[in-house]
């Protein structure tokens with residue numbers, strides 16, 4: 042992959058798992074990477090490991106809790122005050138199968154952390170992304186979704202799972218929402234002629250701490266199966282990195298859905314313009330954005 046000297050990237054949840062491998066690789070290529078995460082000790086330990094490996098690595102940790110809109114706003118404001126460019130935003134952080142609960146602002150946790158927190162973060166950083174992209178070197182928003190989006194269902198009248206809660210359904214819904222957001226954002230940027238693309242990625246089944254909330258017997262079975270069948274975090278990061286770094290062939294405006302290292306088709310609901318637009322507009326209302 043091409044050198045990334047001069048590139049500035051933000052990776053949410055980059056202290057461990059897939060995100061850590063994305064940060065490590067970007068730093069190795071010369072990018073200045075900012076990890077946005079909740080756990081400062083984990084973030085600093087990640088930086089130490091990367092700097093031990095690559096002496097020149099430029100990696101920072103900044104506090105970001107996607108379950109708090111205030112924290113997201115604070116993170117974005119602090120970043121913007123530094124007047125740095127932003128070339129790559131990787132919306133990677135996520136939770137899966139967590140027990141029913143609410144974010145600080147009262148949103149169902151999968152929906153709030155995986156989707157709405159990232160929506161707000163991207164929205165607040167959009168001007169910087171637009172200003173940092175150039176023809177031939179567009180800024181990129183990479184949303185780490187999942188193949189689980191295929192069985193997700195968006196119920197616009199119950200995005201917060203108030204009527205019925207299933208952790209599995211809530212996770213799949215949040216991943217479908219990320220895909221719809223990614224498509225709508227990409228179109229908005231294309232229509233406005235802005236040098237920003239947005240895509241969604243499925244990293245595959247990867248052996249990480251994401252599975253820690255599985256029901257215990259399933260968790261035990263998963264840990265055995267994962268050793269043999271799951272990808273390593275570095276392998277999972279490969280598709281994310283391809284989406285973030287692969288040069289666009291002439292006339293190709295990027296975007297789309299990436300899986301197994303290349304662009305793939307996604308399920309029909311993700312291409313429904315009305316659903317994309319409705320979710321976009323409801324999210325703007327929920328976040329009181331204009």
Ligand SMILES: NC(=O)c1ccc[n+]([C@@H]2O[C@H](COP(=O)([O-])OP(=O)(O)OC[C@H]3O[C@@H](n4cnc5c(N)ncnc54)[C@H](OP(=O)(O)O)[C@@H]3O)[C@@H](O)[C@H]2O)c1
Pocket residue numbers: 053054055056057058059060077078079080083105106107108109132133134135136137154155185186187188243244245246247248249250251252
């Ligand atoms: N592993 C898989 O098989 C798989 C498959 C498809 C998609 N994915 C997606 O890949 C992404 C990365 O997952 P992973 O497998 O690498 O899992 P992971 O190791 O559990 O990493 C998740 C990261 O998200 C962070 N995070 C969670 N809640 C947060 C919050 N409120 N604010 C900020 N950061 C938060 C975690 O940090 P904390 O220490 O703060 O919790 C952690 O750094 C997720 O979006 C996941 O849905 C994974």
